[in-house]
Amino acid sequence: MTKRTAHLRRTAVIGGAAVLALGLAACSTGTEENSGGEGDLGTITLGFIPSWTDGLSTAYLLEDQLEKLGYTVEMETLTEAAPLYAGLSNGDVDMYPSAWPEVTHAKYMEQFGDDIEDLGAYYDNAVLTIAVPTYTDIDSIEDLAGNADMFDGKIYGIEPGAGLTGVTQDSMMPEYGLDGDYELVTSSTAAMLTELQGAIDKQEDVVVTLWKPFWANAAFDIKTLEDPKGAMGDAEALHFLGTDGFADEFPEAAEYIAGIKLDDAAYGALEDMVVNEYGEGREAEAIDAWIAEHGDAYEGILAD
Numbered sequence: 001m002t003k004r005t006a007h008l009r010r011t012a013v014i015g016g017a018a019v020l021a022l023g024l025a026a027c028s029t030g031t032e033e034n035s036g037g038e039g040d041l042g043t044i045t046l047g048f049i050p051s052w053t054d055g056l057s058t059a060y061l062l063e064d065q066l067e068k069l070g071y072t073v074e075m076e077t078l079t080e081a082a083p084l085y086a087g088l089s090n091g092d093v094d095m096y097p098s099a100w101p102e103v104t105h106a107k108y109m110e111q112f113g114d115d116i117e118d119l120g121a122y123y124d125n126a127v128l129t130i131a132v133p134t135y136t137d138i139d140s141i142e143d144l145a146g147n148a149d150m151f152d153g154k155i156y157g158i159e160p161g162a163g164l165t166g167v168t169q170d171s172m173m174p175e176y177g178l179d180g181d182y183e184l185v186t187s188s189t190a191a192m193l194t195e196l197q198g199a200i201d202k203q204e205d206v207v208v209t210l211w212k213p214f215w216a217n218a219a220f221d222i223k224t225l226e227d228p229k230g231a232m233g234d235a236e237a238l239h240f241l242g243t244d245g246f247a248d249e250f251p252e253a254a255e256y257i258a259g260i261k262l263d264d265a266a267y268g269a270l271e272d273m274v275v276n277e278y279g280e281g282r283e284a285e286a287i288d289a290w291i292a293e294h295g296d297a298y299e300g301i302l303a304d
Helices: 017-024 053-069 081-090 106-115 163-175 189-201 251-258 264-278 283-293
Strands: 031-033 043-048 072-077 095-099 116-133 154-156 183-185 208-212 222-224 236-243
Touching (some): 053 072, 053 095, 053 251, 053 264, 081 095, 081 106, 106 116, 106 163, 116 163, 116 251, 154 189
Parallel strands (some): 043 072
Antiparallel strands (some): 031 072, 116 208
């Protein structure tokens, strides 16, 4: 008997109360069971962080496709990476639909990876970045040194537990000598984008942590700063991760998921439709529209 079949069906996203408090206390939606038809191949729970829109958009794509395969899909929203990886490793979450395990989330893989199954990569050129408005008169992270007054000594980041936060704080800032002159302000992706938009509206200088692929790179008047020391890390792939034993319990899903490969155009359109063009509450419509326009994005897409 595998760990997955022996595991009692989930009653919470994470078993430990401390981890629950970290990941779910600020979750506004909790568990969302899809209202679609009942699948006879089993129930798959997708765990994702809604503010990280790569996982948001791929979660709704998978919800649509896996239900068409014959699965019932449940969506679990969390607010931090650590409890998501913990839930994935102990079987409370079946799948994480957009992980950064090679660089950004490497520490979580070191901690939990023995109980996590790699289901394949769907995108191969993801990078962590530092960005400023296009009108800001610097072009490299090196130029931040000695110019803290331009930015009120602040770099605006995202969630404290994000891999991007760790790389910025533990690698980029000391590598470029920014410790002491800058404070990394962490809160949430939404709060960071609000600071960015507010500064641009006032034509003020601001520096933020970002990543690619991410819809904000096209939506805001910004530029990515050069990183001559490579402190933000190398490009990596975005992976689908499952709990250990996923492919044994859900073989049809695992086979289908392994075939998903998205290029920049297809991925960009998916994220833009889900996040911006349709928005919250209309994700199913967004996926239908994306499939209608990008039905050849990868082999085997299931349409209505």
